[in-house]
Amino acid sequence: MGRCRSGRRNPIIRTKSKAAKSSAKIGLSKQAKEKMPLQLNLLEAAAEQGKSADHARSHLSADSAQSVAVEPPELPVSPVPTTRQTRSERRETAESMASRQREISVSEFFTKNRHLLGFDNPQKALLTTIKEAVDNSLDACEEAGILPLLKVDINQLAEDRFRVSVEDNGPGIVKTQIPKIFGKLLYGSKFHTLKQARGQQGIGISAAGMYGLLTTGKSIVVTSRTDPGKPAHYYEIQIDTRKNMPQVIIDKILDWDAPHGIRVEIELIGTYKKGRHSIDDYIRQTAIANPHCEIHYNFPGGEGTLHFPRASNALPLEPREIKPHPYGIELGALIKMMKETPARQLGAALQRDFSRVSARVAEEICRVADLRPSANPHTIVVNEAERLHKAINSVKIMSPPTNCLSPIGEEQILAGLKKEIKASYYTAITRAPSVYRGNPFQVEVAMAYGGSLPGEELIDLLRFANRVPLQYQQSACAITKAVLGIEWRSYGLSQSKGALPAGPLALFVHIASVWVPFTSESKEAIAPYPEIARELRLALQECGRKLAIHIRAHKRAAEEEKKKSYIEKYIPHIGIALREILGLTDKAETELVAALKLVLERSRSKESSQE
Amino acid sequence: MAAKKASGISPANAAGKNVLRAITTTAEDVQRKIMARKKPTMNFPVRSLANVKYQPQRGFFEIAGRKKERTLTVNTVKTFAQTLRMIALSKELIQNDDIATKREAYYVSKNWEDARFSEQPESDTVMDDVEAFFAVNREQLGFIPEEKGGDVAGKLVVLDRDRDSGKMLRIDCTKFGSGAYSIPISVETLDFETSASFILVIETAGMFQRLVKHNYWKKADCILVSMGGVPTRACRRFIRRLADFKKIPVYVFVDGDPYGITNIYRTLKVGSGNAAHLNEYFCVPQAKFLGITPQDIVDYKLPTHPLKDVDIKRARDAIKNDPFIRHYKEWVHAIEHLLRMGVRAEQQALAKHGLNYVIDTYLPEKLRHPERFLP
Secondary structure (H helix, E strand, O other): OOOOOOOOOOHHHHHHHHHHHHHHHHOOOOOHHHHOHHHHHHHHHHHHHHHHOOOOOOOOOOOOOOOOOOOOOOOOOOOOOHHHHOOOOOOOOHHHHHOOOOOOOHHHHHHHOHHHHOOOOHHHHHHHHHHHHHHHHHHHHHHHOOOOEEEEEEEEEEOOEEEEEEEOOOOOOOHHHHHHHHHOOOOOOOOOOOOOOOOOOOOHHHHHHHHHHHHHOOOEEEEEEOOOOOOEEEEEEEEEOOOOEEEEEEEEEEOOOOOOEEEEEEEEEOOOOOOOOOHHHHHHHHHHHOOOOEEEEEOOOOOOOEEEOOOOOOOOOOOOOOOOOOOOOOHHHHHHHHHHOOOOOHHHHHHHHOOOOOHHHHHHHHHHHOOOOOOOHHHOOHHHHHHHHHHHHHOOOOOOOOOOOOOOOHHHHHHHHHHHOOOOEEEEEEOOOEEEOOEEEEEEEEEEEOOOOOOOOEOEEEEEEOOEEEOOOHHHOHHHHHHHOOOHHHHOOEEOOOOOEEOOEEEEEEEEEOOOOEOOOOOOOEOOOHHHHHHHHHHHHHHHHHHHHHHHHHHHHHHHHHHHHHHHHHHHHHHHHHHHHHOOOHHHHHHHHHHHHHHHHHHHHHHHHHO | OHHHHHHOOOOHHHHHHHHHHHHHHHHHHHHHHHHOOOOOEEEEEOOOHHHEEEOOOOOOEEEOOOEEEEEOOOOOHHHHHHHHHHHHHHHHHHHOOOOEEHHHHHHHHHHHHHHOOOOHHHHHHHHHHHHHHHOOOHHHHOEEOOOOOOEEEEOOEEEEEOOOOOOEEEEEOOOOOOOOEEOOOOOOOOEEEOOOOEEEEEOOHHHHHHHHHOOHHHHHOEEEEEOOOOOOHHHHHHHHHHHHHHOOOEEEEOOEOHHHHHHHHHHHHHOOOOOHHHOOOOOOOOEEEEEOOHHHHHHOOOOOEEOOHHHHHHHHHHHHHOHHHHHOHHHHHHHHHHHHHOEEEOHHHHHHHOOOHHHHHHHHHHHOOHHHOEO
């Protein structure tokens, strides 16, 4: 970055406006700076890489693709003595460096940094590929109001080579969009909206295709049909990593028996394993958190297809899209919004572009910021924007609307748990929505206890964000931290210091939010915002109390049962012994046993009434 | 027969009658309580070191009188049933003049369906409780241990009777060559003839073998007894009767470690906490501790091993809780000495100075000063 010197004034505005210009193409929305630190990292990293790129080509045209356009170097104005210029210690000139400075496409960047997207190792690559495809399918089906029916196939071609296929009954994708969606990174519908969805940034499935291409040279194969009356389209697509553009290898019409939906096939190098981080577990957990979905799952070494039936015909409530809440907006994003707003006056712009800003609140913000409500928002300058930003955070504004959230719901969670986990007791609670940094979120906790669950081991903690299972980075996650922070012993479970509790328990924790604050792009762990940590704690405690009641009642009943069976079992032996010693008759023995039973039954009921 | 009277225990069959009477009384008491719609109770003496007292003029651990009451409740119904069935088994054994080993009794319980024992230690505990309840020797209840009594060699003739003919047998313990006479489980009917001047009781079979091989008993004019670890009741009773009968001293030669002192020697001399109701007969109050003393380790420059954690724990526990050790300052000092050195020495350590050093030097030197033996 040090080489990108520019002597202009007001660099913030300049950079922002430049970024704004290209943002339309690469998907840097008005929320991008705030919500997605990756974007910033990406820009920086891209510039960084540009410095060392080998290709001495320069792409400076404004409309070339998604990257940071490096400033054209200014001519050296200070004349340096020629004698010194020829000295060997000055090895580079601005011009010679300029010849190597070039843009980096996001595809190239992620090819080098694929661990950021969950392709760190072969096992994870296979899981991430399936996961991205399944998440997309579920999102699409729900958006279209279709009960999802998924077919997931993992076909092992060689020791480390797999062909995966994910098919859904969703709305399909129109022909013209297919290449871009599957052959271009950061292309999608979800990034620009503030609404609860599984996918967030439009990287996943194309990155999976890119990984497949990189490791096997095979194209991503997409079959799509949008309507039974229309033909099915078959595409083989490759991603041109240098340009981040799709290359269509084959484009044809196909006979397909599905009325509508998508099938994605990717061939890749991977590893199929069982266990905590397995695809099997991902599918099972997905089935739990999405009881409205039906999955047929075919895996290597499996005996036929594994069927996860649908437990509920109720589609999740359609989450609404909301405008950003003023709390939590960042300065850069605020400036951009003000520049781009169609409103002519500052006050109106605040009301129009933010949620929960009434005329009165807008006026209050302007007053605190010492700005006229009637000022033109398009001409806002940096120091004015700073005052506005400060003012927003000092004015009391109502919490954002929470109808943008679509929790799974207690009933549905229970249905999901009951069909996949055989336990003797189930409980679930959905907390009321809450807000962190201007983003609404909601916590749900459920428990399955007893039954066939292993009693001595640590509990099975199932983490979910927007209905997607989180399988990696357990210890870094806010959910795990919240669970560790609970005194489980007071809820009837054993727990060693600093560890998860032990007992026959599957603990289900779900966070739904318009923007789940993941700690990284691979979406594996949730950042511990204090508001989130608090809601998690309260939800866990509430569920814990219910569990404790059950455990105690269960223990009491078992104790009672044991005592009763003790009496039945051992009293006859006292009779036998006394008969043998004293030579009692059968009648005397029977009487004795009956009397003793009476004595003990009476004392037992006395004991339990004292408790 | 006079010998039996002197030993203070009555013949088995006569005792059997008393035991049978006690059993019947107990059962009737339980039956009466139940028929009166009351919870029956049995009182068992607490069998532990915490419930014994030591008086040197009596010479053994006596039960201090604390009892645990076992009332028949829902929680105790299993043990109660098992105890009564064990008593019933005992009655059957006495009536039929039969015996059962502890292990056999455990297997008999396998017929008791739900009341059966799942492991032998459970049945042993119940048996020990019954024994303590009636305050009799378990042999009188018809139960016998599996364990061997110990080995004897030296200037002793044991008078026993042939099982079939009832003819007197004279067993000369000098005539076992390199072997030894084995102490039977029941020693009450034995008589003795001896001219030996003392009994030397030895912890390990190895040391016993060495002394037998070199006919040490001939040289030292003594009777050799090998305990093989903590002495069994039969072994203790045998030595007691022999020493009482012939009024000869008993010297004990064990390893110089906390186990040798506080378990083996102490149990021989004053009995155990577990069977305190019987210690009166199963102890040898006249026993004296010849070695290996902690001072021997220094005097004889014996090779040693460091004390293990269990040794240290056992030693500290003895100083703190063992009424016998606490009664004798000499013992407290000796054990503290051992703890300070932090080492232990085995009997065989004397072999460092030559294999027969123990015979030629150590024992003769020690036996010159019996007054120096530890109490």
